[in-house]
Amino acid sequence: MENNPRLLAVKTLSKISGGAYSNLQLNQVINNNNMSNRDIRLMTNIVYGVVQHRLTLEFYLKAFIKDGNKLDTWVRELLYSAIYQMKFLDKIPNRAILNESINIAKKLGHAGIRKMVTGVLHAVINKGLPSIDEISDNTKKLSIKYSVSEWIINELIQQLGMNKTISILESINLPSKQSIRFNSLVTNKSDVKTALISEGYSVEDSKVSENSLLVSKKSAAKSELFKMGKITIQDESAMLPVDSMKIKASDCILDACSAPGGKTIQIAEQLDEKLGGKVYAFDLHEKRLVKVKENAKRMHVDAVVKTKALDARKINNEFEDEYFDKILIDAPCSGIGLIRRKPEIRYEKKISDVEHLANIQLDILDAVAGKLKHGGVLTYSTCTILNQENSDVISNFLSQHSEFELLKTDENLIINCKDNEKWVRVFPDDFNSDGFFVCKLRKK
Template identity: 85%
Template sequence: MQNNPRLLAVKTLSKISNGAYSNLQLNQVINNSNMSNLDIRLMTNIVYGVVQHRLTLEFYLDAFVSNQNKLDAWVRELLYSAIYQMEYLDKIPNRAILNESINIAKQLGHAGIRKMVTGVLHAVINKGLPSFDKIKDNVKKLSIKYSVAEWIINELTQQLGLDKTISILESINSPSKQSVRFNSTLTDKNTIKNELESEGYEVEDSIVSNNGLLVSKKSAAKSELFKNGKITIQDESAMLPVDSMQFKPSDCVLDACSAPGGKTIQIAEQLDNKLGGKIYAFDLHEKRLVKVKENAKRMHVDAVVQTKALDARKIDKEFDDEYFDKILIDAPCSGIGLIRRKPEIRYEKQLSDVKHLASIQLDILNAVACKLKHKGVLIYSTCTILNQENVDVVNAFLEKHPEFELLQTDKHLIINNKNQEKWLRVFPDDFNSDGFFVCKLRKI
């Protein structure tokens, strides 16, 4: 059973429940197995599905197990994965899920555990799962139904209203799309679409970013085009901060919070080192900058990328005032906009984290402001959808810095019709992409 996708899913989920990161653990298991593409997709679906729906699955299992905490981690994850398949994967018959689950219990445990798993799953099939209607508190009901922490629901409802909140909650448990950005210095959209299709991918244009494409059928990381730097994997929304900037090939640019380097590379593609173009990529830790360097080399733009391990709040010691033509601050944030892609965020983050991060974001803005040249443009962006880290931070910055003005953030394609605010807010339900905030400021 060493290549059994359900068994490997249970083992992976057990490690995730003990603190491992889902994406890293999943990739490790896949790389060490000999599973077919079909089995890899099933395993990935089960792992992310169980993590996404954990609060819901806990609620379901409570109806059949008196104390889940007494179960071994792998037994609990086995039951969650079985219930997840029964409830959410309609193409797999219950008898197949039951048989596979019993075999895994037999493989990993003793006869008593096998009997218990058999009994619980038979009860689930015979009695059906409990209704959410028994939950009287509306916020708690939404939390259990969509498997999102109550504080997130409270904040979203207060800021966006109940209807928009429910729309976001319904969208974040749908599968993530696989999007890539093509390297405009090496190729063009039509050429890259044809090359991807010749490799067996299904390809469609992004409606969010001009340089984005949606690909399916297999992992984009396995494409020769990825290996030779013609494409890179990047969410559509994550392309928008750089899309909203206009560069001269000779610009000196700062990416104040760069790792893993997706936006750094996107900027670097528009610079020319022969004309003096350069981008300084900061990050707190040197080891995180290794990925930036690797990506820059793969995408053939390393000549204009200069990395530096530096806290952007301490930039005053390193650079003169009015040094940069353009600055990007893709600030460290709670990542609430990434919940679909990184489901653990919905359980790990607290409101106190949001308030702490907002303070750091404002400190970074305040620190780098004097390093921007007269009439230079600064883009502030985050991958969260909460006002505390977005609108509130920008307003606090502008109040302290009258030498900056708020510009209309450039918007692209269908987004032109979605938002009339000067800043750009993309929510997870707008285009089934990551949630993002982009704001454009100019020094006057």
């Protein structure tokens, strides 16, 4: 059973439950085990499915075991994975799920655990799962149904209304799309599409960014184009901040919070070293900048990328005032817009985290504002969809910095601002991409 996808899923889920990141843990398991593409897809589906639906699965299991938290971690994850398959994967018969789960219990535990697992799953099959609709509290019902913390739901309802909130909640448990950006320095969209199709990928144009393509059937990282630096993997919404910047080849640009460097590379592709173009990539930790350097080299733009381990809030002594033509602050945030791709966020973050991050975001804006040339543009972006970290931060900054004015952000984009707003907001249900906020401020 060493390469059994369900067994590996249970082991992976146990490590994630202990604090490991789902995407990193999955990649490690896939790289260290010899599985077919079909088994990799099944294991990935089970792992992400259980993480995405954890509150729902906890609710279901409580009907059969009052305190699932007293179970060994692997036993609890085994039961969650079995219930997930029964409820959400309609192509797998219950008898196959039951047999595989009992075999895993035999492999990892003793006879008593095997009997308990067998009894619980027989009861699930015979009695059926409890109804979520019977929960009387509406917020709790939505929390259990969509497996999202109640505070997030309350914030979304307050800021966006019930209909939009439910639309977002329904979208975040759908599979993530795989989007790539082509390197306009060395290729073009037409050639990339032709090459990817010849490699066996399905390809379609993005509705979010002109420089993006949506690919499926296998990992884009396995493409020869990726190895050659002709494409990189980047969510289509994450391309919007740089898409909006109207970069000149001679610009001197600051990417204040750069790692892992997707936007830094996107900026660098539009710069010309001979004309003096360069981008400074800051990050708190030198080891995180290693990834930025690796990506810059793979994408053939390392000549114009200058990395520096520095907290952007401490920029004052490093550069003279009015040094940069343009500044990008892709600010550290709660990541609520990434819930589909990073499902742990929905359980880990608290409202206090949002409030703390909003203060950091404002501090970064305050610190770098003086380094922008007059007439220069500062682009602020986050991958969250909460006002506290987006429009509220911008409003607070503008109230303290009369030398800045708000620009319309969508002039260079293929999507539009919403409801006469000047900033761009993308919600997870708009295009089934990551949620993002992008805002442009000009120094008068």
